[in-house]
Amino acid sequence: MRTAIRNARRLVVKVGSALVTNNGEGLAVDALADWARQIAALRAEGREVVLVSSGAIAAGMQRLGWTSRPQEMHQLQAAAAVGQMGLAQAYESVFARNSLHTAQILLTHADLADRTRYLNARSTLVTLLELGVVPIINENDTVVTDEIKFGDNDTLGALVANLIDADALIILTDQQGLYTADPRKDPSATLIGEERAENTALEAMAGGAGSGISRGGMITKVRAAQRAARSGAHTCIASGREQDALLRVAGGNDIGTLLYATSTPLAARKQWLADHLLLAGSLTLDEGAIEALRADKSLLPIGVTAVEGDFARGAVVACRTPDGREIARGLVNYASNDTRRILRRPSSEIEAVLGFIEEPELIHRDNLVRIG
Numbered sequence: 001m002r003t004a005i006r007n008a009r010r011l012v013v014k015v016g017s018a019l020v021t022n023n024g025e026g027l028a029v030d031a032l033a034d035w036a037r038q039i040a041a042l043r044a045e046g047r048e049v050v051l052v053s054s055g056a057i058a059a060g061m062q063r064l065g066w067t068s069r070p071q072e073m074h075q076l077q078a079a080a081a082v083g084q085m086g087l088a089q090a091y092e093s094v095f096a097r098n099s100l101h102t103a104q105i106l107l108t109h110a111d112l113a114d115r116t117r118y119l120n121a122r123s124t125l126v127t128l129l130e131l132g133v134v135p136i137i138n139e140n141d142t143v144v145t146d147e148i149k150f151g152d153n154d155t156l157g158a159l160v161a162n163l164i165d166a167d168a169l170i171i172l173t174d175q176q177g178l179y180t181a182d183p184r185k186d187p188s189a190t191l192i193g194e195e196r197a198e199n200t201a202l203e204a205m206a207g208g209a210g211s212g213i214s215r216g217g218m219i220t221k222v223r224a225a226q227r228a229a230r231s232g233a234h235t236c237i238a239s240g241r242e243q244d245a246l247l248r249v250a251g252g253n254d255i256g257t258l259l260y261a262t263s264t265p266l267a268a269r270k271q272w273l274a275d276h277l278l279l280a281g282s283l284t285l286d287e288g289a290i291e292a293l294r295a296d297k298s299l300l301p302i303g304v305t306a307v308e309g310d311f312a313r314g315a316v317v318a319c320r321t322p323d324g325r326e327i328a329r330g331l332v333n334y335a336s337n338d339t340r341r342i343l344r345r346p347s348s349e350i351e352a353v354l355g356f357i358e359e360p361e362l363i364h365r366d367n368l369v370r371i372g
Ligand SMILES: Nc1ncnc2c1ncn2[C@@H]1O[C@H](COP(=O)(O)OP(=O)(O)O)[C@@H](O)[C@H]1O
Pocket: 015, 016, 017, 018, 019, 054, 172, 173, 174, 175, 177, 178, 179, 180, 181, 182, 183, 184, 205, 206, 207, 208, 209, 210, 211, 213, 214, 215, 216, 217, 218, 219
């Protein structure tokens, strides 16, 4: 499977806060310079690289002289705004030494949930890659609150990989890869070399963040690999402190943990639906509707037993089993108040109940994606 990474043309590289900021001590400029050198070498091989870098909050805290991470959102946002300047400046200068231009892109969840903005972000990124520029992405921490944050950049890295149809996602962190348990807590844990990204047993092995500096931990990296696999991208988690880590991973060497994709990539529009982190509402389905969705059919109002949330026509909603498990999601044809009036009814009655009809389906199969 390592050859899949060796053959990857378009790569997303994610570097975590602990690495970027020397565990919060300040920007690790030597590490940044080393990644820039390796990314330049990959570009010289004709490969395209997008960098997703954390570290704004940690760098901002250090610049402001704060020794512990503040709790208050506006203080975190202020630190991110200060730190992002330092981050951008440092990357610009280390890539310039390798004759490469960089571009700063700050994204929010809302940017990727809106179809037009999503497509715009994609075109800009692809244009930058065609121009030979290295896009450097972070979350736009200054404008997002907790409920709507990606929170950790592993998730953001996977969404970016899906956005630009990357072949591989390389996550550099402070461990050699995914271990059978958190090695900080269990010294007998062993490194996993390769595994299917979709193997849900991996989630039980992965724990939370290793330091107060970072957010996600290993669990968000495993989930990022699952997400990236939906668009066919393979993920490698490796230590950013290893000599030439990026070049060795991208060269197909046996380091870190490779979580490879096996499923057929989703069509672009369905990928976008699957990548929504926040849904406007949810529908509870009966057995017949669950069966219909498994057979790739549309969702009709007759198979819906309950509606949750307040949503407009065209919103993305979850389709759940009676015990609350999400099995699919899609773009709904009727607003929540209308959906409540037509649920459990045959489509032939929609017009009589509502006084109008949009479509006979509540969610058309083309706008529906199965999850899990
Ligand atoms: N099964 C595991 N294997 C490896 N590391 C793990 C595992 N479970 C939890 N961790 C922790 O995840 C940390 C890496 O994630 P994180 O601290 O969020 O770093 P980053 O800033 O690179 O995203 C490790 O330092 C480790 O303590």
